[in-house]
Amino acid sequence: MPFLHGGPERLGASLRTWAKDVQELQQQRRQRETNRNRALQAGNVKLCFASYTAAGTDSNGDDKDNQDCLATEVLRHPVEKSEPPLVCLAVMDGHGAQGGQAAAAAAAALPATILRGHSQDQEPDQVLSEAFAAAHTALLSTPGLDCSASGCTATVALVVDDSLVVGNAGDCRCLVGRFESPTEVVTYELTNDHTPCLMHEANRVLAAGGRIAAYEMNGRRLGPPRVWARINDSGPGLCITRSLGDTAAKRLGVTHVPELCSMPLTVDDRYLVLVTDGITEFMSSQQVMAKVHEWACVGNPPDEVARRLVLEARAHWKKHCGGDEGKDGGSAIIDDCTAIVAFMVLDAEAEARAQSAAAERRSVAGSERASGLFAGGPLPSAALGAGGGSGRRSSVTAIARRQRASARRREQREQRQRGRHGKQRTWAQWAELQWAAVCAVLPWSLASRSRGKVMTV
Known part of the structure; x- marks a missing residue:
């Protein structure tokens, strides 16, 4: 019969399309549940925050498994009920074959360990240090998770009373937007990108017996500098020098120990932003904060600002990778993008x-x-x-x-x-600047970071 011609093939295609539509609807529903605005007062700081994440795409235009994870937890003291809550905001970026599982395990372990330390009245910096160590141990003990060549980066921000304490391992970033004037916002970077481009990170890798070089193919250097073993030019080939997991790289100077930073909040601090490297690959910290301020000034809440920030970063990926069509005729490759945006008001009274x-x-x-x-x-x-x-x-x-x-x-x-x-600069400052200048002109430097009006604390 004519209407049955090609029936099984058409039916199969229709079922596949229907299943994909259902999956997208479920993903959008989960995104709406995660991306809701939450408002509270933690000590003397009033916060309203939300998050947004989007999976990247491969060269065929298909969505990849999203290896980014995030955590937005309000932790309350289990005994002292009158104590103000501790707000924990964290982003994780997985890498390797099981990077998504590693990031999910870290997202579950970090807030739990922080709450345990908070209940024991430990200092925030000690809490963060122990939390990263516990998260690294949790990854190694997760059943079915092979951390030899998989792991994740992590950036955690704790709002404690009227202070901000940040722990970072990897290349995610934590930014604070402070009003210099009614129309000017200065960006404060509270984290460093832990890559071989930083001299003290490179020195640690070299001292441990590692080698730093870009990936080579047919005699050409491709991509950023990476960490390799000196013997037989074997892996791991990581482009970061701090991460959770990655046990094969730990003997080469890659560490899970976080870099800590604390900052007293002022009445001029209004924005707190945490992003994965998918956001900052082609956007500087100053550009990120400028967009956040621009969208917030016209009345957009944090959930809409976070969503727009992710979409803006994806547009930059398409622009730099050849538009909607890739440079080789395929679709543009896009990394996973995740952002947490918080509006802050310090209650001075x-x-x-x-x-x-x-x-x-x-x-x-x-x-x-x-x-x-x-x-x-x-x-x-x-x-x-x-x-x-x-x-x-x-x-x-x-x-x-x-x-x-x-x-x-x-x-x-x-x-x-x-x-x-x-x-006048010290010798160490001069050497750091020279190293950064050398890194900026090498062929594996994919994107330069604008430092204008950006202050690193």
């Missing part, structure tokens, strides 16, 4: 009240100690402590913070001006 209460507690404690030592006589003024008992600081704390922030901004502007007129 709440901080002033907290500092006033702390000063009052110190005053009361000092008075009690003094009353025991000097019973029956007047209390010496030194026994009243720094607060004195009057609480006069509470009325000027907010103004003092703004004055200190303005002074810091003036000092930073003066430092930048002195830098343009040629300030």
Whole structure:
């Protein structure tokens, strides 16, 4: 019969198309559930944050398995219910045959370990160091996960009271946007890209017996510098020098130990952004923050800003890889892209009240100690402590913070001006600049990073 001609083939194609549509709808539903705005107050910081992730594509235009993972957790003290929550934001970028599983295992292990350390009242930097070590151990003990040539990078940001503590291993980034003026936002990089391009990272690899070279094919060097074993030119061929997992590379100087950074938040800090290297491959940190500020200024919430940031990064991939059509006639290759965007507001009045209460507690404690030592006589003024008992600081704390922030901004502007007129550098700074200059002109340098108005803390 005519209507049955080619029936099985057409039916199979229709079923495959239907299954793909169902899978896309399920993925969009999961994305909407993950990409919802969450608002809360952690200590003196009011936060509203959301995330977005998109899988990359291969040379055929098909979606790859997304090896990026993220974690947005609000961790509360299990005993001290009155303690402010600790906000944990993290992005992971997997690599290798089982990179997605490694990133998922790290995304599950890091917040759990951080909560355990938080419940034991450990310092935030100690909590982060132990969390990375525990996550690395969790990857090695995950059933069915071979970490010899698979692993993930990770960047974790903790909002603790009015401070930000960041741990990083790999090439994901954590950025803070600070208002210099009502119309200008300065980008602060709280992380370094841990690659062989950094001199201290390269020195560690070389000291451990590793070799640094780009991948070679037919005598041509392709891509960024990578870490290799010196014997028989064997793997692992990693282009990063810090990661979780990757046990075969650990003997060559690749480490899971994070680089830590802490930063007190000010009333001028408004944006917190965590991204994987798919975002920053063709976008500088300054461009990322400029886009975030541009979209936020017209009323877009964090979920929409994160979505637009991922789409903007994918557009840059298509542009640099030959548009919708790749350079060899196929589709443009796109890396996985993940972003977490948070809007921040530091409650200066709440901080002033907290500092006033702390000063009052110190005053009361000092008075009690003094009353025991000097019973029956007047209390010496030194026994009243720094607060004195009057609480006069509470009325000027907010103004003092703004004055200190303005002074810091003036000092930073003066430092930048002195830098343009040629300030004196130490030998280590000069050597680092020379190394960076050499790396920038080598053939494996895929993209240059704009450092204009970008400050590394």
